[in-house]
Amino acid sequence: MARIYQVPSHARGWLTLAIIATSLPQLSDGPWWQSGLLLLVLGWRALVDRQRLALPGRLVRLVLLLATVAATWQSYGRLHGPEAGSALITALFALKYLELVSKRDAYVLIVLGYFVCATILLFHQGPLAALYVIGCLALLTASLAGINYSDTHARRRQHLGVAAVMLLQALPLAAILFVLVPRVAPLWNMQLDSGQARTGMSDSMSPGQVSRLTESAELAFRVQFEGQAPPPRQRYWRGLTYSYFDGTTWRQARPPGWSDRDTVYGGRGPQPDWYRDLRAADSGPAWRYRVIMAPSQQRWLYALAVPFTDLDGLALARDLRLVADAPVTGPLSYRVRSVPAAGAGATLDGAERELMLSLPEQGNARARRLAGEWRRRYRQDDALVRAALDYFRQQPFFYTLEPPPVTGDTVDRFLFDTRRGFCEHYASSFTFLMRAAGIPARVVAGYQGGEANGDYLQVRQYDAHAWSEVWLDGRWQRVDPTAAVAPERIELGLRQTLRNLGADQDGEGGGAFNRVPLLFQLQQWADYVDFNWQKWVLGYRQDQQRAFLERLLGAVTATRIALALLVAVLVTTALLALLVLSRRRDDPTRPLEREFRRLRQALRRRGLELPEASSAAVQSAVSGRWPGAATAAGHWRRYFEYLAYRLDQEPSGGQLRQLARRRRALLRALGR
């Protein structure tokens, strides 16, 4: 059977381009063989078009398909899941191009392309990625327009124009759907692994861990306050608390026998006692803000103490921090109300108190001795805490990013020998001392500070910080021994501190951050765009949508949403239809026609309606009404007719300006 080639060549260019563009993100993320496959397909296709090669037969296609499936399995260890799935579908998308013969194949290919576009957004969600995907959509739509042109002389540019118009017309509908279609919790839990090691806090802290973070300028999260932001020294973004120490490493822990039910409350079910106590103390000034967090692959979130939120999927933990139901795999935005005074409602009971005092059986004897000495000297806990801080302040401790390595009794070695350390050393040894002195204490990890950019704060990995909390006067009090040693770290932030520390730290700490002012400015600006994108587009999730819809519709019910959707879509479609229908075929599209319209409208404003729309009519009507303008009208008409009918090409910009001058001269002559 002879195969008739049904896809016009002018559409094929767009199709090829669309396939390349749509596959590129996957190629850059995925295994190497995908690029090889695409090159093979494109090369084969090019040879087919030059009639050097036939399209692959059934056997070859089968082999290619099996090889692709096998390679996907080899690379990902499975065929399902977001990564393997999109790798597979992108590869099949490319392979389908080798089967393209009929128009129907092209439709399948293009629809598949739209789907691949959607998979791009699984992994890339920034504003640039969105623009890129829109570009891909334009190319795919241009191909779609192309294969539906029967005219073999159709210009390639025309297709893109058609696609652009269609996308523009789709835009209002997309906006309506974006705003109104209810966000439902994902039906499946999309776990994006992809082995990309994220920088950020981990669930344990050992010496050197936080200081490694300071080498990264990667964004951790952004915060936008409603009203004034707190001063830097109060910006302690709590993420984790470590309450178990094994002599080297601090870990998260809870008293034996406790489960999530005892330590986390997510707003469902009966309120546990500890939560009710916190709520009872919920009074006094509060910070209200929105946090927009980069994916951390972890469950803990960052907030000032004591954070309350209404967002589904977030919960308050007993140690006064927020946790998410599932690891944060995509950008997450949440609104928080932090009430410092609510800390007074915290409780510390038997088992938990025991945990907060627990230390390894042995080791770090010198530190224990020091703590015992303090205990004897100071009966009051708060006096003891002050003494400990004084100790850090007065002894020759140094704040450095490159502390000498310590082994064995790490606390002792640091406190009495090296005395050079970073926040985790201070927090760790301070907490150790407190526990040894019988004061319940824990290490808190998170970020401290943040740089203002526009109306929001950027908190980057190098703002990572660790500090201590001690149980004093029936509540957890923050004590930051680092602030005692290096107060500027807290006041000015890490970057400034390191700059002050001078040459020996040169290039360390936020070194990835470029200090060229212009680049810095550009980066800040890009971050600003990104922030707003995160906030308004990606951050438009359940809570924001509900708030917005409540304002819009009064109450959020399924009926109202459905009605609003229906009305909005109908109105938009009607408006679009009206726009399309009202565009008369006679509307001027070319420069000369627009110029003519300007004159015609100017004459109409002066009360002269032309008997017909022609340059001859302009001259005779103007001369009849304003004899003084006859000459100018003649000038205009001659030049217009020269440009419109005599000139061999479209008039140049200069010629059009000349015509405009004659038009103005003509209109001036009317006034006289």
Place this chain on the structure above:
Amino acid sequence: MQALDNALARVGSVVLGKPEQLKLALACLLAGGHLLIEDLPGMGKTTLAHALARVFRLDYRRVQFTSDMLPADILGVSLFDPESGEFSLREGPVFSQLLLADEINRATPKTQGALLEAMEERQVTLDGLTRPLPSPFFVVATQNPVTQAGTFVLPESQLDRFLMRISLGYPAPEVELELLAGGDLREAVRELRPVIEPAGLVKLIAHVGKVRASRDLIDYVQRLLEATRADDRFAAGLSPRAGLGLLRAARAWALIHNRDYVLPEDVQAVWPSVAEHRLQPREGGQVAAITQSLLQTVPVVRG
């Protein structure tokens, strides 16, 4: 163009008081189209055709169409020559450069059809033998208004073969006085001296095709065609062939006015004579008035 002006002046010396119609007839000739003159008998149709033939020194034949005429009377016949034992074609009057088909609507449709086919093909096929007609080849047909008795109305498809249809009409009183006072017009026509040789005419016809029609102008022509199709006062709109003819006639008109580019006025000048005979009104419509009104309503320049 000087030569064309001279030709017009000379024809004008025998067809008095009709300069516009003469120009249209000349434009039709230059556009390579056939001309239909619709008028009552005795209005000077024959004189016009003959005079045109004279000034271009065209081989001129005249056929008076009657109801008993057969196609062979126009095309010619194959005759058996007993001496050579072969058939030879005796050419009919169609083998001329300018054929005046007088009162074409008196012939039967069959005979009309034979002529019109020759006009379109510019060749004649007889007994399987195809013979080209001379070049240039023009038909000037005259017809009496269909209200007259004993006529066969030319079908629309045939009318489309004529590039233009004009009518001369009664002369103005002062022109008629001059006509009556003057000498023998037939004599005057015979004495007309040629201005342009047939070869020159062929060149001019080729030149017409080179007259520039800009995109704006072609847009205008297309809008006019479109308007006839959208106007429900007409039974049907103009065909693309009519559009090509309109453009060609406008080019010829521009050339007569010594321009190498077409202006909208050129299109408007030839518009009624090109369009009217191809358009059928729905009941009760006045084709001429409606066709003319389109010139007012269709914008020359969009804007």
